[in-house]
Amino acid sequence: MGLKYSKDYTVSYFDADVNSNMKLPNLMSVALEVSGEQSSVLGRSDKYLIDTYGCAWVVLEYKFEITRLPVYEEKLKIVTEATSYNKFFTYRDFVYYDQDGQELVKISSTWSLMNLQERKIENITDEIVAPYHSEKLNKLVRGNKYKKIENYTIEHPYSVRFYDLDINGHVNNTKYFDWLVDVLDDQFLTDYEPTTMYFKYIKEIHYGSQVESKVLVEDSTTYHEIYTGSEKNAQAEIIWRKRNK
Numbered sequence: 001m002g003l004k005y006s007k008d009y010t011v012s013y014f015d016a017d018v019n020s021n022m023k024l025p026n027l028m029s030v031a032l033e034v035s036g037e038q039s040s041v042l043g044r045s046d047k048y049l050i051d052t053y054g055c056a057w058v059v060l061e062y063k064f065e066i067t068r069l070p071v072y073e074e075k076l077k078i079v080t081e082a083t084s085y086n087k088f089f090t091y092r093d094f095v096y097y098d099q100d101g102q103e104l105v106k107i108s109s110t111w112s113l114m115n116l117q118e119r120k121i122e123n124i125t126d127e128i129v130a131p132y133h134s135e136k137l138n139k140l141v142r143g144n145k146y147k148k149i150e151n152y153t154i155e156h157p158y159s160v161r162f163y164d165l166d167i168n169g170h171v172n173n174t175k176y177f178d179w180l181v182d183v184l185d186d187q188f189l190t191d192y193e194p195t196t197m198y199f200k201y202i203k204e205i206h207y208g209s210q211v212e213s214k215v216l217v218e219d220s221t222t223y224h225e226i227y228t229g230s231e232k233n234a235q236a237e238i239i240w241r242k243r244n245k
Contacts, residue, residue: 002082002134005038009076016072019190019243024197025177027070028062031094031107032173035080042131046167054115055122059173060089061110061143064197068104075099082132084141087123088112090134091141110143116169119204144198146235147223152214156183160209170204176234179213180224192220192240199236 015026039045049055070076077097084091089110096105113122126136158179166172176199181189205211209228216223224236 002084002132003038003042004079004081005034005041006077006079007034007037009078011070011072011074011076013072015070017189019193020072021069021193022071024064024181024194025174027064027096027105028107028177029174031078031080032059034078034094035082035092038080038082038132044128044131049113049128050116053113053122053128054117055113056116057090057111058114058201059109059111060201062197062199063108063144064194064199065106065108066104066193066195066197067102069193070096070098070104076104077101082129082134084135084137085124085129086137086140088121089140090124090129110141143200144237146198146200146237149214149216149223149225151216152225153217154183154185155212155214158211158213160205160207160211162207165207170206171209173201176201176226179211179226180215180234180236180238183213183215183224184217184222188217191243193243194238195241196239197236198238199234201234203231203233205233 009030011022015022017023036046046056078094079097080092080094082090082092089112092109092111094107095103098104113124115122160171164171164175205228212227214225214227220240222238222240225232226234
């Protein structure tokens with residue numbers, strides 16, 4: 001097990017949707033901020049990695065397990081832990097707790113190290129991850145096996161704008177979440193809330209690209225894919241439940 005790092009957080013007006021629930025992109029954005037704070041405290045900040053190795057961490061996969069979404073003005077404790085790693089990947093968990101210590105959301109994530117100059121994945125050395133005290137694994141942790149989609153219920157185009165980019169020069173992770181959920185209509189998002197979500201990044205997207213967000217809706221599960229032209233860039237599966245009103 002790795003070192004844990006925690007932060008208190010209050011759900012802001014900016015974080016909340018029309019149902020007063022914390023938005024999925026904001027859940028991830030805040031979690032990434034907390035992991036970045038831990039890395040800085042441990043001497044492994046983004047700047048350190050870039051200056052020393054010319055590399056940066058990139059997220060490959062997420063799994064969200066949602067007991068209940070945080071709500072506007074709710075006070076939370078967010079705990080993160082880089083649990084384990086191997087030559088190719090590191091694995092990090094995030095848990096959102098309410099004031100009574102009840103778990104609201106757990107996010108499991110898989111990361112790799114990218115060479116920013118060559119835009120390719122680098123091997124992860126013991127020296128880079130040593131401060132996190134993570135367990136070293138000799139095997140890979142398998143992610144979700146995604147359904148093959150042949151017909152879509154909805155397709156919607158988007159253009160990549162300047163403010164969609166992060167400091168690594170590609171589309172910010174949370175922007176994908178916007179595209180995934182935005183393709184669903186407002187009535188669906190009003191009536192349903194997510195309970196489980198799997199998400200996988202396949203290929204980065206750059207400024208000026210034309211993006212197509214596609215979804216297949218089957219009962220309480222939605223199957224998502226994001227394309228630029230004929231190239232698949234990301235995919236997701238979300239399980240929903242009827243919202244209590």
